[in-house]
Amino acid sequence: MLKPRLILLDEPTSALDRTVQRQVVELLRSLQAKYNLTYLFISHDLAVVKALSHQLMVVKQGQVVEQGDAPAIFADPQHPYTRQLLEAAFLAPA
Numbered sequence: 123m124l125k126p127r128l129i130l131l132d133e134p135t136s137a138l139d140r141t142v143q144r145q146v147v148e149l150l151r152s153l154q155a156k157y158n159l160t161y162l163f164i165s166h167d168l169a170v171v172k173a174l175s176h177q178l179m180v181v182k183q184g185q186v187v188e189q190g191d192a193p194a195i196f197a198d199p200q201h202p203y204t205r206q207l208l209e210a211a212f213l214a215p216a
Contacts, residue, residue, distance in 0.1 A: 125157070132164045147173050168211040172196055180204045 131150070135143040147170060153159060165171050171178065171192070178192040180201065188201040197215050199205045208214040 126159070128160045128162065130162045130164075133166070134163075135167065135170050136165070143167075143170060150174060168207060168213050172213065180207065 134150075135146050138146060150161065151174065154161065161174070163171065163174055175192040177190070178195045179189040180187050180195070180203065182203045188195060188199065188204045195204065196208065196213065199208055199215075205214065
């Protein structure tokens with residue numbers, strides 16, 4: 123347990139202000155690179171998801187509606203629900 127390969131993070135930055143969120147995301151990235159970690163990162167904050175994720179799964183009412191390469195999904199969401207989420211977070215592609 124001292125050298126995990128997978129860490130589950132459920133809303134780890136939800137109660138933090140943006141400055142502290144940024145510090146936590148930078149720390150997570152650093153630890154990920156240093157120890158070759160995989161994170162299962164659960165969040166409603168799409169800005170944090172965008173900053174941290176390589177692969178993305180969008181879930182609506184317990185069902186996966188879209189999954190794949192995170193940059194591709196943020197650039198060209200295929201599912202209407204994903205587009206709605208990005209628009210609500212002001213992250214919709216232009």
